[in-house]
Amino acid sequence: MEVNTSPFIKPDKGWKIWWQLMRPHTLTAAFVPVFLGTALAVAYTSLRIDLFLAMLIACLLIQAATNMFNEYFDYVRGLDTEKSVGIGGAIVRNGVQPRTVLTMGFSFFAIALLLGIYICANTTWWIAVVGIICMAAGYFYTGGPVPIAYTPFGELTAGFFMGFVIILLSFYIQTGFVSNSSILISVPISILVGSILLANNIRDLDGDKENGRKTLAILVGRQRAIQMLAGMFIVSFAWVAALVVFEVGSPWLLLTFLSIPKAVRATKGFIGKTLPIQMMPAMKATAQTNTIFGLLLSIGICLGYLL
Template identity: 65%
Template sequence: MQPQTTPHLPTVNKEKGWKVWWMLLRPHTLSAAFIPVTIGTVLALHEGSIKLSLFIAMLVASILIQAATNMFNEYFDYKRGLDNENSVGIGGAIVRNGIKARTVLNLAFIFFGIATLIGLYICLMSSWWVAVIGIICMLAGYFYTGGPIPIAYTPFGELVAGFFMGNVIILIAFFIQTETVTMKSFLISLPVALLVGAILTANNIRDLDGDKENGRKTLAILLGKKNSIIFLAGMFLTAYLIIFILLFSGLTSFWTLLVLLSTPKAFKAVKLFIGKTLPIEMMPAMKATAQTNVQFGFLLAIGLFIGHYL
């Protein structure tokens, strides 16, 4: 069943030229790719020197996989009749800007192909085990919205996205530089995973009504809107709490408390959801959630970097 256009919902503007392709990448989600790579690489500094070429390769490959995942989302949601011209939060290349669905799908596979080639270089410079993990990550990206039972349509979307885009990417970025994985690197990946999951929670709160009409069973639908907002606030709170635990356990320095500078943005994200009913009204809240991830991640990376040298 295709969702009906709400009469009083403002029409989403069509993009032109290069902006069509830029919006197809869903740039507000790409922080979920480059933040973990940066943190994992900075953590590797604590173990010794790093190879800049490996950092750049990992960064580009992760962004390509995230962008391809977004394209698969665009393609499969269109094929299932879930997107229309006024759908909020999508790239809109297919339903608004006239790009052929097959073109979007092919471009996603091209991005996967380029990421695979970059992955071969990473493996040559580190370990072939990275190839196994990379393939699993790409499969997760495809089946997030592809396949008979898309992960995004279940209550496990946040868990899967947080695990792969938070824990796994940080640990791979750390491993290719150090050839090891430590408990410290895993524990520091936890708050990042939570905030990646928070982006998905915010997305699902915004799309709750439409997802329910189309038979999805997201965590936001199971919890309900009010409890989902509380859950989002809990994810933010837990991420900050973990930083304090790491500090008091001696695993990180005082400088990691720089992440507290991102708390106003987290508070704003939660506040902006309250009392809103239309998806387009909740876009600022979702944007603030993504910004919290960016601010928290970069501040954590800076704190780890400074703490290593001071």
């Protein structure tokens, strides 16, 4: 397969390709947890905007770098072709040099590391340990001899690191501790972050199966995977209702229920579909559910404190 020998691409469409390379629809999995963790801290302390921005940018860079490693290793393993569906494939379709993509990924990691040093200098150096583990998870998601993306643990890994860990880190750097309520409120977002990966794996099920992957969607089958996706949505909303019933959060958390139609649309969008292109709207709706749910949850938390 031939690839453009130039490390650059045509200026007239360059910015669009670089933007697509970052896979912007996945970036919600990075900024929503940071917003939520920071919103949870409002009740305990005056926010430090510098730490919030450093955390936000670092997480976005780590997510973007993870996407670039995904792009690179999918190309190296022959998973991406010119006929691949989705916004990936900058190497095979747009002539971006593989080494350029890999270098950009590590460059983003380096900037995130510098931001992490700033955060540690203002909080605790134990944050560095957690940050390095998160970066390693991002790299080994598609890199290394046994990529996480090739196993049934992709959703769990994404939900844990991009949901649970980021929320608690964002809360901790503002307050200096972790509360029981912050742990409990992090659960539904962690589930929804994992749902984004599950939706992606449902779409790519046939191609992944041909290439030897053993994703959760492959192991349980398409229909059960769709049922699992619906179940993840249901558990997320039920969890919020339980938080209100047991007075862990205020009734304002029920604002998240406004995102139910988007979750329904995401689930229905997969039913009866077998072609990847047919499932793209459902994938988009899944990511949007996480975004809308997370932002409404953050707003609900702030309103509960203020009113």
